[in-house]
Amino acid sequence: xxxxxxxxxxxxxxxxxxxxxxxxxxxxxxxxxxxxxxxxxxxxxxxxxxxxxxxxxxxxxxxxxxxxxxxxxxxxxxxxxxxxxxxxxxxxxxxxxxxxxxxxxxxxxxxxxxxxxxxxxxxxx
Amino acid sequence: xxxxxxxxxxxxxxxxxxxxxxxxxxxxxxxxxxxxxxxxxxxxxxxxxxxxxxxxxxxxxxxxxxxxxxxxxxxxxxxxxxxxxxxxxxxxxxxxxxxxxxxxxxxxxxxxxxxxxxxxxxxxxxxxxxxxxxxxxxxxxxxxxxxxxxxxxxxxxxxxxxxxxxxxxxxxxxxxxxxxxxxxxxxxxxxxxxxxxxxxxxxxxxxxxxxxxxxxxxxxxxx
Numbered sequence: 001x002x003x004x005x006x007x008x009x010x011x012x013x014x015x016x017x018x019x020x021x022x023x024x025x026x027x028x029x030x031x032x033x034x035x036x037x038x039x040x041x042x043x044x045x046x047x048x049x050x051x052x053x054x055x056x057x058x059x060x061x062x063x064x065x066x067x068x069x070x071x072x073x074x075x076x077x078x079x080x081x082x083x084x085x086x087x088x089x090x091x092x093x094x095x096x097x098x099x100x101x102x103x104x105x106x107x108x109x110x111x112x113x114x115x116x117x118x119x120x121x122x123x124x125x
Numbered sequence: 126x127x128x129x130x131x132x133x134x135x136x137x138x139x140x141x142x143x144x145x146x147x148x149x150x151x152x153x154x155x156x157x158x159x160x161x162x163x164x165x166x167x168x169x170x171x172x173x174x175x176x177x178x179x180x181x182x183x184x185x186x187x188x189x190x191x192x193x194x195x196x197x198x199x200x201x202x203x204x205x206x207x208x209x210x211x212x213x214x215x216x217x218x219x220x221x222x223x224x225x226x227x228x229x230x231x232x233x234x235x236x237x238x239x240x241x242x243x244x245x246x247x248x249x250x251x252x253x254x255x256x257x258x259x260x261x262x263x264x265x266x267x268x269x270x271x272x273x274x275x276x277x278x279x280x281x282x283x284x285x286x287x288x289x290x291x292x293x294x295x296x297x298x299x300x301x302x303x304x305x306x307x308x309x310x311x312x313x314x315x316x317x318x319x320x321x322x323x324x325x326x327x328x329x330x331x332x333x334x335x336x337x338x339x340x341x342x343x344x345x346x347x348x
Binding site for chain 2: 038039040043057058059060062063064065066067081082084085086087
């Protein structure tokens with residue numbers, strides 16, 4: 001708690017690519033709205049559906065999933081597969097609400113960005 | 126074997142980042158499942174098991190990078206992680222005030238509520254109370270000694286410095302009839318100054334590190 005921020009964990013400026021902020025969460029919730037899935041399946045689906053446009057590292061996807069479980073947006077079901085534990089994630093009612101909120105935010109952002117088409121910029125110039 | 130080595134390195138890196146307990150266990154289980162699933166997919170595609178493991182580990186990346194990425198993600202999700210300077214500063218201030226409070230009030234409360242104890246016993250307990258914040262502070266400093274320019278030698282220097290100087294100050298302020306030890310000061314002023322000096326030095330290293338620079342064991346700074 002009183003830790004001097006660990007050098008690779010914390011930075012003086014928490015730089016985030018604003019464009020990509022919230023996208024992993026949105027994609028995960030969208031996929032889980034359709035089916036119950038486990039981590040590997042989710043990572044592979046994101047990669048394949050987006051045609052390789054999104055390839056979120058396994059280092060960031062699992063903490064996001066665990067956080068969503070902690071926030072009760074997802075529920076887990078544990079199963080033993082080939083002798084190892086596997087967690088299946090499923091969207092909860094709260095997760096559904098969260099998904100709706102994210103989709104609404106994303107629609108606004110997307111619509112706003114689309115208004116900055118080249119034609120509209122030249123027209124207003 | 127490769128899988129065990131991978132997970133062992135990941136476990137070590139998690140501990141180094143301060144990610145322990147159920148959080149670390151959950152991540153390791155997920156990465157293990159991820160690794161094995163990738164291997165099964167490659168083996169199902171006709172590849173041999175040995176090279177499948179190699180490719181799966183390569184696809185997942187170095188365990189240290191994986192953990193680094195996870196640590197950054199976890200940090201971004203906490204208020205403390207998003208505001209490292211402010212959170213560390215506030216917590217440091219709270220600890221400092223609590224430490225002073227314990228030292229000043231501890232002895233008085235002891236004398237007020239435990240007057241059935243012998244004066245000798247009270248004196249020892251007061252010394253213990255006055256010394257505890259300093260010891261805790263040294264523990265905090267020891268945790269960061271690995272990032273100090275002189276490493277553990279730096280910690281030894283700080284320990285000796287903070288033990289001797291306040292005792293010396295206490296001796297010079299006190300009457301010549303009372304005996305003073307070199308290691309610990311019995312006077313509250315000695316203990317408080319010891320705590321303040323240790324705390325101040327630790328805060329200096331905290332400030333230096335939160336400027337974005339790392340203090341390496343090789344005594345050179347890396348941004």
